[in-house]
Amino acid sequence: MKREKVTMKDIADKLGLSLATVSYVMNHSEKEKISHDTRIKVLETAKSMGYVPNQTAKSLASRRSNLVGIIVNLNNQASSNLKYQYLDLAAELEQELYLSGYDSILSVAYDLENIEMKYKHSLEAVFMIDINEKSLRKVTGKYYVPVIFLECDFDEGLFYKILPDYKTAINQAKVLLQEESPYLVMENVTNKTLKEAITDCFAKEDIYIHHKDAELKDFLYAKKNRKGIIIGDLLGSKVERYVDNSEITVISSNQDTDILMADTRRIIISNSQKAKAAVEVLKKLITLEYDANGHTRILLQPEVYGNSIR
Numbered sequence: 001m002k003r004e005k006v007t008m009k010d011i012a013d014k015l016g017l018s019l020a021t022v023s024y025v026m027n028h029s030e031k032e033k034i035s036h037d038t039r040i041k042v043l044e045t046a047k048s049m050g051y052v053p054n055q056t057a058k059s060l061a062s063r064r065s066n067l068v069g070i071i072v073n074l075n076n077q078a079s080s081n082l083k084y085q086y087l088d089l090a091a092e093l094e095q096e097l098y099l100s101g102y103d104s105i106l107s108v109a110y111d112l113e114n115i116e117m118k119y120k121h122s123l124e125a126v127f128m129i130d131i132n133e134k135s136l137r138k139v140t141g142k143y144y145v146p147v148i149f150l151e152c153d154f155d156e157g158l159f160y161k162i163l164p165d166y167k168t169a170i171n172q173a174k175v176l177l178q179e180e181s182p183y184l185v186m187e188n189v190t191n192k193t194l195k196e197a198i199t200d201c202f203a204k205e206d207i208y209i210h211h212k213d214a215e216l217k218d219f220l221y222a223k224k225n226r227k228g229i230i231i232g233d234l235l236g237s238k239v240e241r242y243v244d245n246s247e248i249t250v251i252s253s254n255q256d257t258d259i260l261m262a263d264t265r266r267i268i269i270s271n272s273q274k275a276k277a278a279v280e281v282l283k284k285l286i287t288l289e290y291d292a293n294g295h296t297r298i299l300l301q302p303e304v305y306g307n308s309i310r
Contacts, residue, residue, distance in 0.1 A: 006051045015045055026051075043158050068097055068282070069126040072108045073135075075190045079210055081234035082187040085253055085271075086129050089150065092275035093127055100279055125282050128152075130190045146285040148278055152191035158296065160285070162278045163194065164269040165299035166251070170201045170229060172302060173249040176265050179227040185210065185219070185239055186231040198231070210235055217242055233259045240264065267302045274300060 012022045017038070025042040070093050072086045090106055097104045102124070125146040128139060133154045139147060149161045174180060183206040189195050199207050206226075208219040220228075220242045227247045230236040236250035237259050249265040255272055277298060 006046075006049045008051070011042060011045050011049060011051060014049070015041060017042070022046075040158065047158070066101070067103045067105060067123055069123045070094065070104055070106045070129070071126060072106070072129045073131050073190060074108065074110050075188065076110055077188050077211065078110075078190075079187060081210065081232055081238075082189070084234055085187070085232055086151070088253065089129060089271040089274060092271040093150075093278060096272075096275040096279045100283065124286060127278060127282075132190050132192060146282065148281055148285070150274055150278055151189070151194070153193045153197065153297070154191075155193075160281050160296045160298065162274055162281065162298050163300065164251070164274075165301055166194075166198050166231075167201060168299075169251050169267045169269060169302050170198070173229045173251065173265075173267055176249045176267070177227045177229070177247075181206070183219075183223045183226055183228040184208065184231075185216070185228060185235060187235060213238060233257050236260050236264065269300050269302050 008022045008026060009019055011017075011026075012019045015022075021038070022042055025039050026046060070090050072090050074083060074086070087108075094104045094106065105123075123145055125148065126139075128147060128149050130151045131139065131149060132152075136154060136156060136159075147159055149159060151163055153161055153163055174182060181203065184199065184202045185208045186195075186198060188209050188211065195209075206223070208216065210216060216238060220239065224243070228239070228243070229249055229251065230239050231251045233250065233252050233254055236248070236252070239248055240261055245261050245264045249267060250260060252260070252266040252268045253271045253274075255268060255270045257266075260266065277300060281298070
C-alpha cells in the first residue's frame with residue numbers, strides 16, 4: 001500500500017501547533033518570532049515523519065535576499081596559521097557563492113563574543129567556520145535561516161556539518177610514512193569534538209597543539225628520528241624548518257601550494273572542495289530540495305594524486 005504524503009498539517013497536528021507556525025519554520029521565515037525550541041521540534045518532527053516540501057513551499061523559499069553570511073569563529077589563542085587557514089576557506093566560500101549567484105558578507109568573531117553584530121543583515125543562510133558545542137544553541141537560537149557548519153562536528157543531527165574525514169586522512173598518512181605510531185602537530189581548533197576525533201588517533205605524549213614556535217621546536221627536538229603527521233600547510237612549513245621533510249606528511253587544505261617544499265608528502269582535502277560541498281548543501285536547503293531522511297554529517301575524502309593523496 002502506497003504511503004500517504006506527509007503534509008505540514010500532519011506535523012502541526014502531531015505537535016499541537018498552528019499550520020501557520022509550521023509553515024513559517026519550514027520556510028525559514030522571519031515574519032514571526034518563533035522560539036528556538038519550537039523551531040527545533042518542528043524540524044525534528046518533519047524529518048522523522050519524512051516530510052517532503054511541495055512546489056509552493058519551494059516557490060516561497062525562492063523569494064529571498066540572495067545574501068549569505070560567512071562567520072569565521074576563532075578562539076582567543078588562535079594562531080596566525082589557523083587564521084590563514086580559515087580565512088582562505090572563507091575566500092573559497094565567497095568565490096563559490098559568487099559563481100552560484102549569491103552575494104556574501106564576511107565576519108570574524110572571537111569565541112562568538114560579538115556575534116550580535118551579525119544579525120543586522122537579512123541573510124538567506126549562514127556558514128559558520130569552527131564552533132564549540134557550547135555555542136551551538138547561541139547561534140541556532142538567533143538565526144531563522146539554514147546554518148551550515150564547516151570544520152567542526154557535534155552530535156546534533158538537524159544541522160549540516162561539512163568537514164574532512166580526518167581519520168581516513170590520518171590512516172593514509174601512516175601508510176605514506178610507513179609508520180604506525182607517528183607524532184601529531186595540529187592547531188588549537190575551537191571545536192572539542194573534532195579535536196578529540198583527531199587526537200584519539202595518537203598517543204597522548206605524541207600530540208602537540210600549536211601555541212608558540214619555541215615550544216614546537218622543543219617538541220620536535222624531543223621527537224627526532226620519529227615520523228610525524230602535520231595538519232595545516234603553514235604549520236607544516238614551520239615543522240620543515242626543524243626536521244627532515246621526508247619524515248613528515250602534511251594534511252593540506254590547498255590543492256596547489258608553494259608554502260611547503262615540493263617533495264613534502266601531502267594528503268589534500270582542499271578548502272575549495274569544502275566550499276563546493278557546502279554551497280551544494282546550501283542550494284538544497286534554500287530550495288527545500290534536501291533529503292529529509294538523509295545524513296547531515298558530510299565527511300570529505302582525500303583524492304590520490306602522484307606522490308601525495310588528494
